[in-house]
Structure formats: structure tokens, C-alpha cells
Amino acid sequence: MRGEVLHYDEDQGFGFIAGADGSRYSFAREDMRRDASVAKGALVEFQPGGGQARNVYSIRAQTPAAPAGAAAASPQASSKPAAAPQPQHFGRLAENETGGSTGLWSYFWRAVTENYVNFAGRARRKEFWAFCLFWTVSLIVIFGIGVAADAAMGNLDAGTDLPAMAMGLSITFVLATFVPWIGLIVRRLHDIGLTGWLAVLFFIPTVGGLATLVFALIPTQGQENRWGPVPAGVRV
Incomplete structure (x- = not known):
């Protein structure tokens, strides 16, 4: 090849x-x-x-x-000198x-589309926090739509069960974005020079959340490493 x-x-x-x-x-x-x-x-x-x-x-x-x-x-x-061959x-x-767009929404959109199952390469801090921002906003909007639907169907009347539509839509969204979340954490670990297998800490209650927060705050490595070049937009 x-x-x-x-x-x-x-x-x-x-x-x-x-x-x-x-x-x-x-x-x-x-x-x-x-x-x-x-x-x-x-x-x-x-x-x-x-x-x-x-x-x-x-x-x-x-x-x-x-x-x-x-x-x-x-x-x-x-x-005349021969034209130099163009690199492939x-x-x-x-x-x-x-260089793709380094805007906040662009990072989130790529994470749930072309990078949906991407566990290779690197993700800078801005990419991680952009995903966190729009994921949270999306979850709030979806939950709000579910609450409105429950209210229209009378699910919020006194003595009825939990708002089924709101819970169902929210759980579906969380499950649909679970794989992009793990891929993003793996790429963030690569970006700071660590193995992606440390993403298993994400599944440990309390400890996983704290570890992920620490990984998300560590600055990007300022040089190429074994997982790829410095992400676009990072000032070296």
C-alpha cells in the first residue's frame, strides 16, 4: 500500500x-x-x-x-527546469x-457526524469544552420539548406518573451521544500524550468525573506525538 x-x-x-x-x-x-x-x-x-x-x-x-x-x-x-512533483x-x-473550522459549533457538529466513532487523533481543550457546551444545551432543549409534550398529553397532572416523554427523549439523546463522548475523551487523552485506555476511568463513579475534568483542563502538547500533529488553531 x-x-x-x-x-x-x-x-x-x-x-x-x-x-x-x-x-x-x-x-x-x-x-x-x-x-x-x-x-x-x-x-x-x-x-x-x-x-x-x-x-x-x-x-x-x-x-x-x-x-x-x-x-x-x-x-x-x-x-526549462522540470516542474517539481506535487506532494500527495x-x-x-x-x-x-x-484546517477545518475551529468554531465551537463546528467542533460539536463534527463530533456527532464525521467523528462519531473516531478514537484516533487528538482533540484540543476547545474542542472538548465546545462539545460539553452544546451537548448540555441540546439536552436542556430536548428535555424542554419532552415536558411540553407531556403537558399537552396531561402527563403532568397531579397523581400521574413521571413525565414519560421528557425522560424518554432525554435518555435516548444521552445513549445516542455516548459513543462520541468516549471518542472525544480518548482523543483528549491523546492530545496530552496519554493512552486512550485511561478513558475507562470515566465509568468509575465520582472518580471518573474528577479524572475527566482534570484531563480536560491540561493544555495541549505543543509538538507532534504518536497520535498525530498539533490540532489546528493551537498556538505553539
Whole structure:
């Protein structure tokens, strides 16, 4: 498979590649051939397997050979320098480098659409708190709609059961946004250089809430790490 080197840490001996299939693959020093170029943006071929890139080697741009006698017929054209090959970009991280909107609503909308089941990459503090803001506002609005519906159906009269519509809509919303919540926490952990498996703390009562709050307040790492480049909009 063809891909692009997004990062390589010479000291640690690891890096990652955005593959042509849109997935990101990690690789280590021992996975490279001796002639492989590991500079950022280098095009490589590799063998994917289980999220790991193996047998990595560099690709050198090939230019078509000129027809015989063409150079002699056009001496002026031969004196012009050849155009440099344009870099190719593959995968989610390469696309994100062009920069999506960093507005609060944009972060929330991407979290519940294209990043719905995204557990890779990084999420800055602004992205986390933007999701918290609009998630809370959405829950309040949905609960209000449910209360209005219950009132219209007489569910709020004295002696009746709990407001079924309000509770049902609210629970449905919470369940529908559960996966984006976990993905956001995992990406926030990646952004501060921690493993996403620490998201299991989220399920521990009291401790989980406090731990998540701490993770949400820690500043973004100011350099690339093994989970991706610095998120767009962060001042390094």
C-alpha cells in the first residue's frame, strides 16, 4: 500500500503513516528498509497489518521519458527546469492539516457526524469544552420539548406518573451521544500524550468525573506525538 509519512521520531524510533485507504499506521525503526526516507511528507510503500506498517520503503517520483528526438527539436524547452512533483496526501490526519473550522459549533457538529466513532487523533481543550457546551444545551432543549409534550398529553397532572416523554427523549439523546463522548475523551487523552485506555476511568463513579475534568483542563502538547500533529488553531 502507498502512504505518506506524517511523523517520525528518530530518538524514540517510531512514527506513523497515513495510508491511501484513509487509515493511520504506526511503524518502528525495524520496520523500515535501509533506503527508506522517513522525512515528514515522504511517499512510501508498505505492507499493512493490524494497524502496523511493515517493510516500509520510499517511493521516488517517476517522470515519463521524452520521445526520441524531442529534445533536439525543442532546445528551448529542454532548458526549462522540470516542474517539481506535487506532494500527495492520504488519510484523515492529512486532510485535517488543511484546517477545518475551529468554531465551537463546528467542533460539536463534527463530533456527532464525521467523528462519531473516531478514537484516533487528538482533540484540543476547545474542542472538548465546545462539545460539553452544546451537548448540555441540546439536552436542556430536548428535555424542554419532552415536558411540553407531556403537558399537552396531561402527563403532568397531579397523581400521574413521571413525565414519560421528557425522560424518554432525554435518555435516548444521552445513549445516542455516548459513543462520541468516549471518542472525544480518548482523543483528549491523546492530545496530552496519554493512552486512550485511561478513558475507562470515566465509568468509575465520582472518580471518573474528577479524572475527566482534570484531563480536560491540561493544555495541549505543543509538538507532534504518536497520535498525530498539533490540532489546528493551537498556538505553539
